[in-house]
Amino acid sequence: IQLTQSPTSVSASVGDRVSITCRASPGMGSGLAWYQQKPGKPPKLLIYDASTLESGVPSRFSGSGSGTEFTLTISSLQPGDFATYHCQQFDSYPFTFGPGTKVDIK
């Protein structure tokens, strides 16, 4: 399953609502996860099963979608949210990642 992400990068301000799309080809089930990665750090799990929030992750993060299109939404961007976001599918082997979306400060 090939994953693409859009946009490749987005410039936003604190308080903005940001949405990132992950498209799967071919379509898949709900086995999609979202991670946040900051420079020099490992990815951090945010969302799994497309929409389940990982324990301890702020509720401003949410995930949705099915089939071929999935979305990660940050409802109100906070200073610590500037990072790169990756989607990953666990629906079928080989597991694959999207290319990443960088969220930076406008």
Next chain:
Amino acid sequence: QLQLQESGPGLLKPSETLSLTCTVSDDSISSTSYFWGWIRQPPGKGLEWIGNIYHSGKTYINPSLKSRVTMSVDTSKTQFSLKMSSVTAADTAVYFCARQGDFWSGDHITRFFDYWSQGTLVTVSS
């Protein structure tokens, strides 16, 4: 708090074999609820799943790397290992090990990487 720590050489020459070991801080490596994975990230690029291993030794390996990759697990030492033969400059990357949750959720299997190592940079250069 679970911790994973890789160990292994950071500099290799082309054609050598990459060997990394990931030490898990508790005995969850023997749990039926987890696989243990390897993921890499070339500098400035995206993440690539290399493969994973179960406590029984069952492995799933990315077909793009399968001819060069072997994985093993030693539950008595709470370690799992990656070997990649015939490395080239294209294998230069930060290598992560991670715990993969793997749970039956009624009508599907829930999977995710919830704990990651800090990552180790492996450079292949002559």
